[in-house]
Amino acid sequence: MVPDQASTGALDDAVDPADGVVDAGWAPVTKARTYELVLDRVEAQITSGRLRAGDRLPAERDLAAALGVSRVAVREAMRVLQAMGVITQSTGSGRDAGTVLTAAPGEALTRLVRMHVLLASVGTADVVRARIALERESARLAATHARDADHALLAEHLAVMDDPECSPETFNDRDTEFHVAIAHASGNRLVAEMTTALRNAMRATLLERLQGEDDFRAVAARLAREHHEIHDALVAGEGARAADLVEAHIEGFYARR
Amino acid sequence: MVPDQASTGALDDAVDPADGVVDAGWAPVTKARTYELVLDRVEAQITSGRLRAGDRLPAERDLAAALGVSRVAVREAMRVLQAMGVITQSTGSGRDAGTVLTAAPGEALTRLVRMHVLLASVGTADVVRARIALERESARLAATHARDADHALLAEHLAVMDDPECSPETFNDRDTEFHVAIAHASGNRLVAEMTTALRNAMRATLLERLQGEDDFRAVAARLAREHHEIHDALVAGEGARAADLVEAHIEGFYARR
DNA sequence: GACCTCACTGTGGTAGGACCACAGCAAGTT
DNA sequence: AACTTGCTGTGGTCCTACCACAGTGAGGTC
Structure with a gap:
């Protein structure tokens, strides 16, 4: 045959x-x-x-x-x-x-994860735990590997998110870029790509949640403050603290309902 | 661009x-x-x-x-x-x-990661750090989510690896399955799939390293002992300890040269 | 009537040919 | 020297035809 x-x-x-x-x-x-x-x-x-x-x-x-x-x-x-x-x-x-x-594994990973989230093959809660595991590592590494240019980029995103006029869409995009920037500053390509993919795959979901907030400005302000704390820890080179802050930051937002 | x-x-x-x-x-x-x-x-x-x-x-x-x-x-x-x-x-x-x-994201993820490792898009050191980040989480979750069937499966793999006649190929395969089993016992589908993909993508590399060991049996014995410790921690429900053991286990093997 | 055989049908798998749109390059023209 | 024009090689798309496979059911055989 x-x-x-x-x-x-x-x-x-x-x-x-x-x-x-x-x-x-x-x-x-x-x-x-x-x-x-x-x-x-x-x-x-x-x-x-x-x-x-x-x-x-x-x-x-x-x-x-x-x-x-x-x-x-x-x-x-x-x-x-x-x-x-x-x-x-x-x-x-x-x-x-x-x-x-x-x-260029980035886009491919993002699409893959997004499709499987859509298919309910993996739940959002699972994605959150995976994000935490990866972004803790990102933050920890970024605290020692990040350069001035990285810090400056992060600061730029922070400035936009601090703007009270900032729309949920803009905030969401900048939040994504903030987390992605940390991941890339970690110097670990794989962790960075996976972090990016996960955050991007959740983009739509998170945006919906942000838009559905009763008091978007208050939530945004809280998230922005946490971002600043993470940034400070990174600049100070305190990896462990940055990791803990990131975990609390991610977990905190999801735990709200 | x-x-x-x-x-x-x-x-x-x-x-x-x-x-x-x-x-x-x-x-x-x-x-x-x-x-x-x-x-x-x-x-x-x-x-x-x-x-x-x-x-x-x-x-x-x-x-x-x-x-x-x-x-x-x-x-x-x-x-x-x-x-x-x-x-x-x-x-x-x-x-x-x-x-x-x-x-079924598993195979797809594995191929994706393997291709990019082959292309030197991501280095093995990066894969190791990513593995640690994910498998720590796997172990932590598995300590509370694993059932008797999971523990039994792990024990079975352990038994095979304990066999002094065990070839490097068999050992490598069972080692893969051991780590994968922990990941699946975690109950977090995404973390499990990513862990599996990473471990599988490293399969060939790790096998080469195992085969190249001067004293394969001694190395196998040490790894097997570490596996038992991890297993014990899981059965005891001690997530934090299991996570630390896994990290030391993975890091220890790679750090050997 | 129960069982087997076999053609039919719907499915993805493969091949080959044709043509299009695009980007670089070289020759020709102004 | 600068511009124009046509050629060439590339992926992008479509069409048509045929193959291999697996279920289905009609028909024959016991």
């Missing part, structure tokens, strides 16, 4: 780990879709070091020909890679046109 | 923050790719509640016709959703065949 495309160089690979062997030694034959084979090849090129961030992939048509698959298969693989934030694509000719390997 | 929208509706909700307005009021026209429009429609259906986990999407051909796009566009959107772990697809006819909404 498995005629599986003429003309494919479609090789095996397929290292299915630990699958319940139902009948003595009869593995169920891997029926990998073609685009997955393409994905494997690309990953192999990266693993072997022949392909690294910044490099340009062959044109879709060329890659299809080289792998012996149709362009559709290549395109679907590219779609997946794009969804993971591994490549960026653009039209046109020239050196930088086409498909380029660029590691 | 490419704007590179993600997920803007067909219409212009594009709120590009701080982009140099070149000519008075001339927004550069959002040129969303068609498959992104399909994605938006699907997300809208989910947001509105008309579509939820477990539901079946229309057949690709029907969906294409309904949205007025080609089947290719629909397929590419499906590929993205699949890569995010939002849908599963299967051939055949019948009620459960076709495309079904199923929230």
Whole structure:
């Protein structure tokens, strides 16, 4: 069986780990879709070091020909890679046109988390605990790794949020950016990206809650004050205190109802 | 700098923050790719509640016709959703065949993290810190949420790792499953999935390190002992201690060189 | 009547071809 | 020298056709 495309160089690979062997030694034959084979090849090129961030992939048509698959298969693989934030694509000719390997996990993570929050696959309470775990670490690291530029950026966001005229939308956006800025100041890329994704995924939810507040200004003032305290702890280089403040800050807002 | 929208509706909700307005009021026209429009429609259906986990999407051909796009566009959107772990697809006819909404972020997260580790987008040191942050939380929660079945599963993994005949491969797999089991026992789905993804993404790296140990048995014995201590803390319901032990456990192994 | 066989139908999977829009580049024109 | 124009390579989109698979039910066989 498995005629599986003429003309494919479609090789095996397929290292299915630990699958319940139902009948003595009869593995169920891997029926990998073609685009997955393409994905494997690309990953192999990266693993072997022949392909690294910044490099340009062959044109879709060329890659299809080289792998012996149709362009559709290549395109679907590219779609997946794009969804993971591994490549960026653009039209046109020239050196930088086409498909380029660029590691940008941020957006991809955000979309992933947001979709699963929407699907109720994960509850908001879970997201809150995860945020706390990550942002504690962000704050702790940021206290020692943040530079003057980072502090200045944070101060800028604080100033906007201090403005009594500030709308819930603006406040929410700046709040997001404030937390994200701390995450990036931590120097830990992964923690930063995950923190960003979580905060961004909650953006709509938090905005709704802010807009639904009876006394938005009072809440905003309280949150802004807590932000200032966190900022002060960061500037003072007190990581542990910053972490505790962040935890109280996040938990405090959610616990309000 | 490419704007590179993600997920803007067909219409212009594009709120590009701080982009140099070149000519008075001339927004550069959002040129969303068609498959992104399909994605938006699907997300809208989910947001509105008309579509939820477990539901079946229309057949690709029907969906294409309904949205007025080609089947290719629909397929590419499906590929993205699949890569995010939002849908599963299967051939055949019948009620459960076709495309079904199923929230399974695990694999998707794992692949995403693994790819970015491979691309050196995030360093292993960063992954370790992220793991610690998350697994501390996992352990803390598991100490109060874990049930007898969870404890039994953990004990089973421990028994295998205690076996002096245990190979590095087996040990590594069981170690992974041990940490993953704790994460799932925490009751926090998001933390569990992220923990799993991180541990899985490091699987190959850790295996290499284990195999490269001068005295594998001694290292395995030490790790196994630490596992037992963690397990004991969990059974005793001492979350804080379990968290500290986990941190020391993870940090200790990485710090060895 | 109970059971098996087999064609039918609806589903995703794949391929190949065609055309479009876009961006860079080079040759030609002013 | 500066501008214009057409060429070329890239992803973006669509269409059409066919394949593989799994459930369903009609028909035949015992």
